[in-house]
Amino acid sequence: MTKAAELAKMGEVLTSSQLGGRRNVVINGGFQCWQRATSITVSGFSADRWRSTTGAGGAMTVSRQEFALGQTDVPSNPKYFFRHAQTTAFTNTGYNSDRTRIEDVRTLSGQLCTLSWYMKADASRTVRVNITQDFGTGGSPSADVETAIVSSQAITTSWAEYTVTFTMPSISGKTIGDDEDSFIELGFDYRAEVNNTFTIDIANVQLEAGQATPFENRSFGEELRLCQRYFHRWDSAASNYFNIAIGYVLGANASRAVYQYPNIMRAAPTIDHSGTFRVYDGTASRAVSDVTFQRTNEEQVYISFTTGGDATANRPCEMGANNDTTCTIDFKAEL
Numbered sequence: 001m002t003k004a005a006e007l008a009k010m011g012e013v014l015t016s017s018q019l020g021g022r023r024n025v026v027i028n029g030g031f032q033c034w035q036r037a038t039s040i041t042v043s044g045f046s047a048d049r050w051r052s053t054t055g056a057g058g059a060m061t062v063s064r065q066e067f068a069l070g071q072t073d074v075p076s077n078p079k080y081f082f083r084h085a086q087t088t089a090f091t092n093t094g095y096n097s098d099r100t101r102i103e104d105v106r107t108l109s110g111q112l113c114t115l116s117w118y119m120k121a122d123a124s125r126t127v128r129v130n131i132t133q134d135f136g137t138g139g140s141p142s143a144d145v146e147t148a149i150v151s152s153q154a155i156t157t158s159w160a161e162y163t164v165t166f167t168m169p170s171i172s173g174k175t176i177g178d179d180e181d182s183f184i185e186l187g188f189d190y191r192a193e194v195n196n197t198f199t200i201d202i203a204n205v206q207l208e209a210g211q212a213t214p215f216e217n218r219s220f221g222e223e224l225r226l227c228q229r230y231f232h233r234w235d236s237a238a239s240n241y242f243n244i245a246i247g248y249v250l251g252a253n254a255s256r257a258v259y260q261y262p263n264i265m266r267a268a269p270t271i272d273h274s275g276t277f278r279v280y281d282g283t284a285s286r287a288v289s290d291v292t293f294q295r296t297n298e299e300q301v302y303i304s305f306t307t308g309g310d311a312t313a314n315r316p317c318e319m320g321a322n323n324d325t326t327c328t329i330d331f332k333a334e335l
Contacts, residue, residue, distance in 0.1 A: 024216040025102050026186065027226045029117075029205035031064060031082045035233045036330075039063040045334070047082055048227035050100045055090030055194070062098070065201065073159035074118045074203050076215045081118075081203040089195045096194075098202065099187035101335040103266065105133050107184055110170035114212040115149065115186070115205075116163040122199040125155040126192035132185040133169060136177030145169055152192065155200065163212045180267070183335045228263040232331040236275065236321035243320035244329065245303065253309040255279045257319050260300040266333040268296045275327030279307050281317040286310075288322065301331075 026049075033048040039061060040046050043053040046062040054060040065083045067074065074081070082098070090096050115129065129150035135141035149166045168184075176182050186207060190200070204215040218226075236242040247257025261269075277288035286307035294302040305319055321327040 022216060022218070023208040023213060024206045024218075025107055026100060026205050026207050027102070028100070028223055029207075030078055030215070030217065030223070031080045031203070032220050032223050033227045034064050035227065035231060045231070046098070048231060050082070050098055052084060052098050053095045054086065055096040055191075056092045057088070058086060058090030058096065059088035061085045061087055067203075076204065076217055078203055078215075078217075081201050083199060083201050084190075085199045086190070086193070086197050089197050091195065095189075096191060097187045097189045099130075099185055100205075101134075101183040101185045102207070103183055103335060105135055105171060105174075105176060105182035105184055108168040108207070108209060109133070110168060110172070111209050112165065112167050113207060113209050114163060114165045115207045116161060116212045116215070117205040118159055118161050118203040119155050119188075120157060120159045120201050121155045123157060125190075125198055125200060127153045127155055127200070128189040128191060129153060129164065130185075130187045130189055131166075131168070132187070133171065134183050134185060135171075135174060136179055136182035138178030138181075140175060141177035141182070142171075142174040159201075159203070165211060181335055225263050228261070229266050230332075230334050232261055232263070232265070232269075234259075234329045234331075236325050236327035239321070240323045240325045241278075241321055242325075242327070243318050245319050247303075247317055247319055249279075249281055249311045249313050249315045249317055250304075251313050252311055253307055255281075255305045255307065255311065255317050255319060257303050257305075258300055259303050261298075261331060265298045265331065266335070268298055269301075269331040269333040271296065271301065271329065271331055273327075273329045276322040276324045277305060277320065277327060278322035279305050279311070279317050279319050281311060281315045283312075283315075284310075285322070298333075 028049045031047045046052040052062040065081050131147045133145040245257035245259050249255050271293045279286050288305045290306035292304045
């Protein structure tokens with residue numbers, strides 16, 4: 001582990017209950033950040049740090065919605081809210097939920113804490129709220145502990161704030177796995193709406209030690225950096241020849257660059273890419289036939305590009321999209 005990563009790990013210990021002195025341990029509770037997409041129709045990540053699922057036979061659209069300017073139903077003047085529209089009913093009571101994971105099962109353990117959120121629906125609906133303590137993987141970790149902190153919450157058609165104060169279960173006597181991937185998971189569970197179509201809107205989700213306080217607004221920049229510890233997407237949407245890095249030509253058909261992530265990630269990420277890339281060395285632009293990622297760690301990765309076989313070794317080069325605004329490289333270190 002690098003020195004910077006060691007310092008970051010030390011920071012986790014200092015902020016396991018609160019993020020750098022911040023009250024709200026939920027990242028992206030105001031739904032500002034949607035790096036992957038602002039709308040999804042299959043189970044998976046929706047807003048950053050949030051996973052959405054639909055039960056058997058169901059179909060959904062989860063999307064970012066914008067508040068009207070000057071609205072007063074939800075205080076603190078938020079810009080966005082989260083919408084789960086169940087467009088086809090699910091037919092069992094398995095996972096149909098929106099949930100987020102908070103790093104480190106030690107977070108708030110044994111403490112009095114409060115969850116607060118705003119919610120409304122298309123009709124009278126019922127929501128269950130769960131907290132799950134997951135002790136991670138590796139070695140012999142303890143089994144998950146799931147607590148229904150609200151077994152049946154009635155939701156109306158108007159925005160309303162909901163709060164529940166509870167004691168997070170103690171982890172005394174438990175065993176955390178060796179892989180540094182334990183977490184607590186907060187979930188809004190819609191099992192009571194089996195066989196129904198519905199729309200539920202969520203805003204300003206906050207989990208904190210002690211009693212409820214007003215929602216903690218963080219700037220978009222701060223929230224994005226917190227999200228990028230777990231996921232970061234590079235894309236070429238800004239320009240069809242947008243560069244990812246400046247590197248050098250290794251040989252006739254190979255070039256390499258070091259790409260440094262915008263934030264130290266939770267762990268060495270898995271990496272996916274799509275689109276068409278090119279390498280330009282000042283004399284010619286060469287199409288890339290293969291992209292590989294090497295020496296991946298929490299801070300950076302070597303990206304190697306395979307091109308045609310006529311490049312001159314040791315020349316500096318630009319690496320990026322090849323007349324393509326749909327290129328993406330995803331760096332994933334989610335829990």
